[in-house]
Amino acid sequence: MTLTQRDHALAIFQAALTAADPARAVRKHWNINPADYRNIYVVGAGKAGAAMAQAVERKLGKRITAGLINVKYGHTAPLKRIELNECGHPVPDEAGVRGAERIAALASQAGEGDLVLCLISGGASSLLPLPAESLSLAAKQDVTRQLLACGADIHEMNAVRKHLSRIKGGQLAAMAEPARVITLILSDVIGDNLDVIGSGPTAPDASTVEDARAVLAKFGIETDAERFLHETPKVSAAANIIVGSNRQALAAAAKKARSLGYRTLLLASTIEGETRDVARMHAALAREIRQSGNPLNPPACLISGGETTVTLRGPGKGGRNQEFALAAAIDIGGVCGITILSCGTDGTDGPTDAAGGVVNGTTFGDGARKALADNDSYTYLQSRDALVITGPTHTNVMDVHVVLVGPAG
Amino acid sequence: MTLTQRDHALAIFQAALTAADPARAVRKHWNINPADYRNIYVVGAGKAGAAMAQAVERKLGKRITAGLINVKYGHTAPLKRIELNECGHPVPDEAGVRGAERIAALASQAGEGDLVLCLISGGASSLLPLPAESLSLAAKQDVTRQLLACGADIHEMNAVRKHLSRIKGGQLAAMAEPARVITLILSDVIGDNLDVIGSGPTAPDASTVEDARAVLAKFGIETDAERFLHETPKVSAAANIIVGSNRQALAAAAKKARSLGYRTLLLASTIEGETRDVARMHAALAREIRQSGNPLNPPACLISGGETTVTLRGPGKGGRNQEFALAAAIDIGGVCGITILSCGTDGTDGPTDAAGGVVNGTTFGDGARKALADNDSYTYLQSRDALVITGPTHTNVMDVHVVLVGPAG
Numbered sequence: 001m002t003l004t005q006r007d008h009a010l011a012i013f014q015a016a017l018t019a020a021d022p023a024r025a026v027r028k029h030w031n032i033n034p035a036d037y038r039n040i041y042v043v044g045a046g047k048a049g050a051a052m053a054q055a056v057e058r059k060l061g062k063r064i065t066a067g068l069i070n071v072k073y074g075h076t077a078p079l080k081r082i083e084l085n086e087c088g089h090p091v092p093d094e095a096g097v098r099g100a101e102r103i104a105a106l107a108s109q110a111g112e113g114d115l116v117l118c119l120i121s122g123g124a125s126s127l128l129p130l131p132a133e134s135l136s137l138a139a140k141q142d143v144t145r146q147l148l149a150c151g152a153d154i155h156e157m158n159a160v161r162k163h164l165s166r167i168k169g170g171q172l173a174a175m176a177e178p179a180r181v182i183t184l185i186l187s188d189v190i191g192d193n194l195d196v197i198g199s200g201p202t203a204p205d206a207s208t209v210e211d212a213r214a215v216l217a218k219f220g221i222e223t224d225a226e227r228f229l230h231e232t233p234k235v236s237a238a239a240n241i242i243v244g245s246n247r248q249a250l251a252a253a254a255k256k257a258r259s260l261g262y263r264t265l266l267l268a269s270t271i272e273g274e275t276r277d278v279a280r281m282h283a284a285l286a287r288e289i290r291q292s293g294n295p296l297n298p299p300a301c302l303i304s305g306g307e308t309t310v311t312l313r314g315p316g317k318g319g320r321n322q323e324f325a326l327a328a329a330i331d332i333g334g335v336c337g338i339t340i341l342s343c344g345t346d347g348t349d350g351p352t353d354a355a356g357g358v359v360n361g362t363t364f365g366d367g368a369r370k371a372l373a374d375n376d377s378y379t380y381l382q383s384r385d386a387l388v389i390t391g392p393t394h395t396n397v398m399d400v401h402v403v404l405v406g407p408a409g
Numbered sequence: 410m411t412l413t414q415r416d417h418a419l420a421i422f423q424a425a426l427t428a429a430d431p432a433r434a435v436r437k438h439w440n441i442n443p444a445d446y447r448n449i450y451v452v453g454a455g456k457a458g459a460a461m462a463q464a465v466e467r468k469l470g471k472r473i474t475a476g477l478i479n480v481k482y483g484h485t486a487p488l489k490r491i492e493l494n495e496c497g498h499p500v501p502d503e504a505g506v507r508g509a510e511r512i513a514a515l516a517s518q519a520g521e522g523d524l525v526l527c528l529i530s531g532g533a534s535s536l537l538p539l540p541a542e543s544l545s546l547a548a549k550q551d552v553t554r555q556l557l558a559c560g561a562d563i564h565e566m567n568a569v570r571k572h573l574s575r576i577k578g579g580q581l582a583a584m585a586e587p588a589r590v591i592t593l594i595l596s597d598v599i600g601d602n603l604d605v606i607g608s609g610p611t612a613p614d615a616s617t618v619e620d621a622r623a624v625l626a627k628f629g630i631e632t633d634a635e636r637f638l639h640e641t642p643k644v645s646a647a648a649n650i651i652v653g654s655n656r657q658a659l660a661a662a663a664k665k666a667r668s669l670g671y672r673t674l675l676l677a678s679t680i681e682g683e684t685r686d687v688a689r690m691h692a693a694l695a696r697e698i699r700q701s702g703n704p705l706n707p708p709a710c711l712i713s714g715g716e717t718t719v720t721l722r723g724p725g726k727g728g729r730n731q732e733f734a735l736a737a738a739i740d741i742g743g744v745c746g747i748t749i750l751s752c753g754t755d756g757t758d759g760p761t762d763a764a765g766g767v768v769n770g771t772t773f774g775d776g777a778r779k780a781l782a783d784n785d786s787y788t789y790l791q792s793r794d795a796l797v798i799t800g801p802t803h804t805n806v807m808d809v810h811v812v813l814v815g816p817a818g
Contacts, residue, residue, distance in 0.1 A: 191696070247701060265674075265704040268697035273686035280682040281690055284715065287600075288677035292656060295674040295704075306693065 019252035042067030046121025124198025271306030283331035316376025319350025325357025333364025428661035451476030455530025533607025680715030692740030725785020728759025734766025742773025
């Protein structure tokens, strides 16, 4: 049986998913010898916490002295030595605070010759809330809400939040001293900056209390919380290791594409912007390859990733990856030999049961433009058998876009 | 003196401009032996008509029997044998109709053994208005306005317009039979489709009167003009030659970039979409090259082209290329070793005296985000010495984007 371009696109996406699998990511980057340590404490937070913890238990077994990881409600798994604490996401709650307090206590208890192994994945920022002593979670969240309402950007938000937290901006690592700290990170942010992922609990913080005060002043925010601002560590001996990321997933996808015979370009893992415009640019690249052999001669594969943004215009059902696929389908309508896939690595694109979509020149038809105008990509792609369904993958390294262009028929 | 990355970006854009020069484009693709023909008639329309006509006069001199080209008011040049007829653009006027009638007469007058040389460039569609016999220009324009108001796309518009015209959709070529017809085209449309550029006066038309009627029915447009719909030629012996296009200009730019030592990818000549999102995608590609060497190791150059769209949000001064440069500048703010240029090949970006902008990591500063929010790219880029000023170039093959990334310093 001959594999179709669609089969190839799905196989290439599957290679990205495999590379982003939390347990495999932990195993692949494992470089810890338990014999080097007296006690081993496993802490952390994130939606992939359960799968990462399972991989760690398989490696360390009874060598784990104690462990606690904050995870999202329902994101659990059977474990023997590491406790999973379910808490609120995306809105932090008191269960999160109680877990963060216990995690801080574990890190503080570690001493000379001990290891604190920290597991961080998507959602860690919300799942590890620990306001400064005597500052309530509600008061801290109120500052965040005010900043958001004023249009503060993510760097301004973080500058304030880290200095109101007891655990973020490198403070977890500081508590663990003099123990060795190793953090394994599944990155779900553009650029993989260590101080941004999960607000960097074990990464030195470049921002200062002065910066935080300047942000509050800039937006004219007067708050009692200001007196709780305190300095964060500027240096850290912790080893922060990115075990899974969009870029690593794309590299695995590119390897798979090459093995299937495609000339392959990994374009970028940092694609942002309005979904339909990014999709149109990918469709333009596909048409150019078809027409002129630029930037590659067919059979060609372009791979990119990141996280785009949908501006909601209508009441339809969909997600950013399905909208990407639909917008691309319109621009390659009627053109032979092109397949475009866009899928989220978490397997749940928007509020739907699909990971994304996979389209070609025959996907476009009556109703496609209206579906795009209404943000109703799910319904349209479903009618064209163009949805990709994987089920929840329990990982998240953002989205993967695959463009395949065959030789002229 | 060492050339900077900015100098390189400007030199690469200049190479694109040179390739798009109308006179040079005509000379480069010249393959006409005047001895083969009895009479030679030169006709055409477009904003580059004057420069193309000058090049043709230099080649054919006194061998030109007669010639007339419709150009935009003020777009003239000294000529000896080809007459330039100034008329309305972008709104067609009666001067355009009178010129088109005389052009039709010249083509009809050509006989066996004669050559009709047709010169088409940007704006030719508006500059060559010739409604069906007894249909007024005003009545024809009224149909166009109604279609626009209903949201008809460009293909639907053209299907109706060509069948209400006496000269478009291959009809100019049909009039010239049995003379030989050669059309030299400077393309200003995405994809360079012969039947789209200037509404294809010498290209066979794939659409039918039935299609035109279906479009009117679809949008519920009832018009007297419907009885003037008539069939267009489905075949043509005319030779349509694209002498200048965005893709050719980008190829020349890529050649220049390689000669300057950059690993170079020509991405696509068909880039459309919302300007700031396309710009952000280019910035993301630049950052990726810097961080991971994908898709190229530095020193690297990415070249793309096409025509993006600005959604107006504020009252500022600018154009799509300046907005591209500003949006890119924000996303590469503070990053060393990246230069991004975006310029229109016509030298006049929006209602400004700049062709576009050229930015690097130092361009971003206070006020940049607000300038982007207000579509005020001209003012901001001017304050940062980041405008590119060429003056009007009298050509148009859409826009050129150049991304340069140097090796780590």
